[in-house]
Amino acid sequence: MKVSVVMSVYQQGHLTALRAAIVSVLSQSFCDFEFIIYADGCKDDILSFLHDFERTDKRIRVLAGLRNHGLAYGLNQCLRSATGEFIMRMDADDWCEPLRLEHQLKALHEHPEAEWCSCNALLFDDHGIWGERVLKESPDTMDLRFKPPFIHAATLFRAGCLKTVGGYRDTRWTRRVEDIDLWFRLYAHGYRGINCADRDYWIREDHTAYRRRRYRYRINECWVKHQGFKQLHLYPKAFPYVIKPLIVGLIPQVILKRLRGESIRSL
Numbered sequence: 001m002k003v004s005v006v007m008s009v010y011q012q013g014h015l016t017a018l019r020a021a022i023v024s025v026l027s028q029s030f031c032d033f034e035f036i037i038y039a040d041g042c043k044d045d046i047l048s049f050l051h052d053f054e055r056t057d058k059r060i061r062v063l064a065g066l067r068n069h070g071l072a073y074g075l076n077q078c079l080r081s082a083t084g085e086f087i088m089r090m091d092a093d094d095w096c097e098p099l100r101l102e103h104q105l106k107a108l109h110e111h112p113e114a115e116w117c118s119c120n121a122l123l124f125d126d127h128g129i130w131g132e133r134v135l136k137e138s139p140d141t142m143d144l145r146f147k148p149p150f151i152h153a154a155t156l157f158r159a160g161c162l163k164t165v166g167g168y169r170d171t172r173w174t175r176r177v178e179d180i181d182l183w184f185r186l187y188a189h190g191y192r193g194i195n196c197a198d199r200d201y202w203i204r205e206d207h208t209a210y211r212r213r214r215y216r217y218r219i220n221e222c223w224v225k226h227q228g229f230k231q232l233h234l235y236p237k238a239f240p241y242v243i244k245p246l247i248v249g250l251i252p253q254v255i256l257k258r259l260r261g262e263s264i265r266s267l
Helices: 015-026 044-056 071-081 100-110 141-145 159-164 178-188 215-231 239-248 253-263
Strands: 003-009 033-040 060-065 086-089 116-125 128-133 156-158 193-204
Touching: 003 015, 003 071, 015 033, 015 044, 033 044, 033 071, 044 060, 060 071, 071 178, 086 100, 086 159, 100 116, 100 156, 100 193, 128 193, 141 178, 141 215, 156 159, 178 215, 215 239
Parallel strands: 003 033, 003 086, 033 060, 116 193
Antiparallel strands: 086 156, 116 128, 116 156
């Protein structure tokens, strides 16, 4: 098996969005993959919905946990069952273009020095596309100071690098910042990644998503960045970026919305 697609599902708000995410994976032009979906303490209706899909396509394998443990735990369960040379991430309420997997496999073939490949993404909500995320082609350690230089859910990894770092860290300090922690640990091991220019991923996100982030997860981000920058020997210059999440959390929403708009290209 060449590719393992991994997705963790909890209490999906709209089964229509979950269906679209699953169908977008099954519709990939490159079809040599297994699709592992972990039901992280899901209600019976969601579990039944997933099993219905499992019966329609032999590439799908549904794993289920009795109670919710969080994204890192769910993805680690998927990784333990994965058999592919590559691991493709997918979030349960997003969507990807049919050529996504083909493009990313091609990019990693052309860049053997890279251990993973992410891509640019469109931002959409119930009203349609409203923006895009444009990423630097070859981020380095200095790019970790600002914000994640890769879109986690839009990434295709070589399986070996994830195994080397032990997958995702499932701790109270990494909750909701599992991706940031992962990038730091991968870079600390000497691994590097790239971004494709293709806009092959669609992130379901509304304009007020930044308001819903709890302050305790900003504290988690500070802890992860503190540990990560120490590993990368970027102190003391990186210290302002360690406390940045706490400061941003105190900025009035009107100002934050304006600042956020500068980092996302509107369409």
